[in-house]
Amino acid sequence: MATYAELKAQAEALLLQAEQVRKQELTNVILGIKATMKEHGITLEDLGAAARKAGARAKAPAKFKGPNGETWSGGPGRKPEWVRALQAEGKNIENYRI
Structure with missing residues (x-):
């Protein structure tokens, strides 16, 4: 039977591995989206990105x-x-x- 420390180390290793796989999958998805956009001539402006920058949130109106x-x-x-x-x-x- 595994000890708590061994199981915790395995869990941490799995979390690290899962994060690495997530980042690789995300990279592949982004590359696929870019390829599709290029193929169809879609720009960021077509997607409404010109209205606000990535990561920016719309400011709430004053109350x-x-x-x-x-x-x-x-x-x-x-x-x-x-x-x-x-x-x-x-x-x-x-x-x-x-």
């Missing part, structure tokens, strides 16, 4: 406007300093909703 004109979408993550300052003063952020 709140601060006393000095600052805006905030109200999304997840850290709140802007002006929002935290208002809340520290006991003010309700809903009063600043656009």
Whole structure:
């Protein structure tokens, strides 16, 4: 019977091997897509890539406007300093909703 350490080492080796295979498969898929695009004369603009760069996310519209004109979408993550300052003063952020 294998020990925990042996099984853990095997699992880590399998994860490493799986990641290497995933990267190779991804490379092959990308090469296939590029070949198909070239064959059919498809450009990135045809796919709508000109509208935004790869990896860029569309900016959420502002939902709140601060006393000095600052805006905030109200999304997840850290709140802007002006929002935290208002809340520290006991003010309700809903009063600043656009």
